[in-house]
Amino acid sequence: MAAQHAARDILIKHLKDLTRHRISARCCHTGKVNVINKLLIANRGEIACRVIRTARKLGIKTVAVYSDADKNSLHTTMADESYNIGPAASQLSYLNKQKIIDVAKMFKAQAIHPGYGFLSENAEFADLCEKENIIFVGPPSSAITDMGIKSTSKAIMSAAGVPIIMGYHGDDQSDERLKQEASSIGYPVMLKAVRGGGGKGMRVVQSAGDFEEALASARREALKSFDDDIMLVEKFVDNPRHVEVQVFGDHHGNYVYLFERDCSVQRRHQKIIEEAPAPDLPEEVRREIGEAAVRAAKAVNYVGAGTVEFIMDAKHKFYFMEMNTRLQVEHPVTEMVTSTDLVEWQLQVAAGAKLPLSQQDIKLKGHAFEARIYAEDPTNNFLPGAGPLWHLATPVADEETRIETGVREGDEVSTFYDPMIAKLVVWSQDRQSALDKLQRHLEEYHVIGVKTNINFLSTLANHEGFRAGDVHTEFINQHKESLFPSLKKASNEVLCQAALALLLNEQQEAIKLSTIQADPFSPFGLGNGVRINEHLHRQIYLNDGEDQVIIHVTYKQNGHYQIKIDDQSFEVFGRLEKKGRVSIMEHSINSQKKAVKVALYNNAIHVFAQAGGIEVGLPIPEYLDDASSGSMGDRAPMQGDITHVYIQPGAVVEKGDPLLALESMKMEYIIKAPRKGIIKNVLVAKGDNIQKNAALIVYEEEQRT
Structure with missing residues (x-):
């Protein structure tokens, strides 16, 4: 422990020296003294903020870059200076090597920290930094190249005495050769993009029947992420x-x-x-x-x-x-x-x-x-x-x-x-x-x-x-x-809390309305059920997942309620205290005092207690539900870009057949047929950007024979 403290003291002294002089040292290759007093962070989000915090501690000025989608992001406000580098698509902004170099030169940054992802493992970018006499905060491009190609890296590791796992890392990239090697290795196998990382371009293949579809999907994802679709095959442990x-x-x-x-x-x-x-x-x-x-x-x-x-x-x-x-x-x-x-x-x-x-x-x-x-x-x-x-x-x-x-x-x-x-x-x-x-x-x-x-x-x-x-x-x-x-179903206590939050919110809104109307005797300002023409009793409908729950409410004196769920009764009362967008609900359930955070948002009641957050839904009125539903066919599970269309109108599909490939948030997802049927129409094309719940496929159901 004494050695650790001594080493830490040495490190602290060294960091103070670096702070005093910014960061400077004699480069062992050129003999030139490198000084970093301004750092550009070629990234976004939490890693950009993370680097900025350390740079600030060391007295180094920072430059943030941002896309159109990130113009109001936290990292842009934390940095000393910031600059827009293009549209939201990363290929046009955070992956634009020359643009980032130009910004670094414009702001006279001596170094670029790439964070992780984006250009952090891009050898060409590291070389470009060196060419422009900008310090790349990372390894030399030769190490990125050697370790970035999995087949090369495994050969180097084997020569260095580092244990490696059996697999195929060859130049023959034909579908037939890769499938043959997979059979030789024995299923299950792992397909990996040679330049991969973060799970991109990676698929586990359990059998020969799944191989071709998995290979095609992995290649598309690898090409999109790394501009390289060369694959290797390894034994899956x-x-x-x-x-x-x-x-x-x-x-x-x-x-x-x-x-x-x-x-x-x-x-x-x-x-x-x-x-x-x-x-x-x-x-x-x-x-x-x-x-x-x-x-x-x-x-x-x-x-x-x-x-x-x-x-x-x-x-x-x-x-x-x-x-x-x-x-x-x-x-x-x-x-x-x-x-x-x-x-x-x-x-x-x-x-x-x-x-x-x-x-x-x-x-x-x-x-x-x-x-x-x-x-x-x-x-x-x-x-x-x-x-x-x-x-x-x-x-x-x-x-x-x-x-x-x-x-x-x-x-x-x-x-x-x-x-x-x-x-x-x-x-x-x-x-x-x-x-x-x-x-x-x-x-x-x-x-x-x-x-x-x-x-x-x-x-x-x-x-x-x-x-x-x-x-x-x-x-x-x-x-x-x-x-x-x-x-797990929401407990009756949580459902009771959700119902009470709804009742108390109604009460507050009613009081607010009567204040605006300046009529304290208005029935719309009462919180006892009279204003909704249900007098002392009413029913509240809540959604617990896909299940609808009926809450029986009896209004009592002094703002108290009796809430009955199934055969369980609760004597409750409480109050809401607004805290920004949420409220703290202090309440009593059967004489037990509690406090939870609650919020009404997006047709749901959110309850945060010791067990974490639980969302209880409010049913959509039938006239709205009917208007929002339709018979257009399968819908998009999320917003994204269509990267591949597998089927055409008239195609007969079985349950599980691939229909479309959708890319969102840097991952590709295969949308598969949920049932057997005939495709009547395909409503999207490759390259389309679609919203969540957008209609994708129209089915013409097969006639039963």
């Missing part, structure tokens, strides 16, 4: 763990690893919860996998922050999967358990300084979790969704709790970019107490306006298998029945 190691190198030949992260629990091959260190990992394996990651970094003369990802089986044998040549989304958990700031390290190393700590000075302390909060619907295959963040409230941040976000209440979640709203990061002395803290803070994280995975994450954090550390990449599929809170 059943129930593997995904364990990755944070590595760092500098220009002086120094390398360290900052221990490992477990990112096994995923959906759609994308991480949703990460932790450091990996649970139940023997110290010997921890050292071996860390040293293997350093060998990987040395093999490509790596500089800066990188992550070496491994597949690990049940016996703790690990195999190289890929190297991400950038800062990872989940880097905060490493920072929490090593007391480091990896963005500080990046800026120091990019300027030419040596690594702040040696391997023996890096100590592992406690346990940390990161939960990615997404705008998505876990009950509908985690389908992402766009929309307004009408209400947003987060836990209180402190030294042991970080809220990494790029949005505020009132912002929009756009279809053009990743649907991640924030990262909730917690630290504690051990894994169990960290999990308890994570779950508590998830219950305090409230979002209204878009569906989120918050309740799902809370259920996951409390799952006995997860708490036991029995994690693997098939965890969600294996525990599907116990992980989805939507399968």
Whole structure:
């Protein structure tokens, strides 16, 4: 511990020196002193905000770039200066290499931090920065190239003595050859884009019959994301763990690893919860996998922050999967358990300084979790969704709790970019107490306006298998029945709270109306049911999922109510106190005093209590429901772009046949036939941008014989 504090003191002194002089060091290649006093961040959202915070701490001025869709985003207001770089589509803005270089030169920025995603692993962009004498805060382009092509990286790793998994990485990319190799390897296999990352261009294929469709879809997605559709085929390891190691190198030949992260629990091959260190990992394996990651970094003369990802089986044998040549989304958990700031390290190393700590000075302390909060619907295959963040409230941040976000209440979640709203990061002395803290803070994280995975994450954090550390990449599929809170019905107490919130809101609106009319005796100002011609009794209809619930209400004296649901009765009263867009409802249910947050929004009552957020629907009037429904055929599950049309009018389809490919939020989704039928008309074409619930297909039902 004394060594750790001593190393930390040295680091703090070094950072103060850097702050005084900005960041400057002698470049080992040119002998030139590199000075960074202005930094352009070629990214958006939470990672842009994250980099800006560290730059501000170091006294470095920042320049933000933004697309038309992000003109009012948080990162643009946090930066010292900002500049519009084009339309919302990332190909025309955040992926426009020359435009970003031009902006950096315009604002006289000495360095560019690419964040993650977009241009962070683009070798051409790194080369362009070097050509323009701009410091690229990342590895040399040669390392990006070597590690960015999976077939090349596996050959390099094998030569460096890093374990690799069997697969085909050849030049023959014909469908026939890839399918032949898949059969030779043995199903199930994994298809991967050679330039892939973040689950893009990746498909698990269970049988030969699924191969061609999966290959075509993976290629389209890879081409869209990486401008390259070359694929490799690997053996798919059943129930593997995904364990990755944070590595760092500098220009002086120094390398360290900052221990490992477990990112096994995923959906759609994308991480949703990460932790450091990996649970139940023997110290010997921890050292071996860390040293293997350093060998990987040395093999490509790596500089800066990188992550070496491994597949690990049940016996703790690990195999190289890929190297991400950038800062990872989940880097905060490493920072929490090593007391480091990896963005500080990046800026120091990019300027030419040596690594702040040696391997023996890096100590592992406690346990940390990161939960990615997404705008998505876990009950509908985690389908992402766009929309307004009408209400947003987060836990209180402190030294042991970080809220990494790029949005505020009132912002929009756009279809053009990743649907991640924030990262909730917690630290504690051990894994169990960290999990308890994570779950508590998830219950305090409230979002209204878009569906989120918050309740799902809370259920996951409390799952006995997860708490036991029995994690693997098939965890969600294996525990599907116990992980989805939507399968649970709202309790009668919650329904009672929802009904009371509706009654109290009506009462407030009635009082407001009578005040406007200046008639205190108006029946429209009464809150006892008389004004709605139901005297002392009425019925309220609420939707609990797809089920309609009848609430029987009896108005009593002094603003009290008797609420009956099924055979259970509640004696209730309460009051609403407005807090911005939501209200705090202090109330009594059968003499038990409680307080919950409630809101009426988008034809629903939102109740936030200790168990998290619950949405109780208000039925749509029949005349509106009839007007909004129709017989046009299948509708779009979300807004996005049509990337492929598989069928034509007159086609006969079976249930499960692919109809259309829809791209939204950087992912491609295959819309399949929900039933057998004949296609009467196709209402969309490739390239169309369609809204959620837009009609796509018109069916002409087959005649029964």
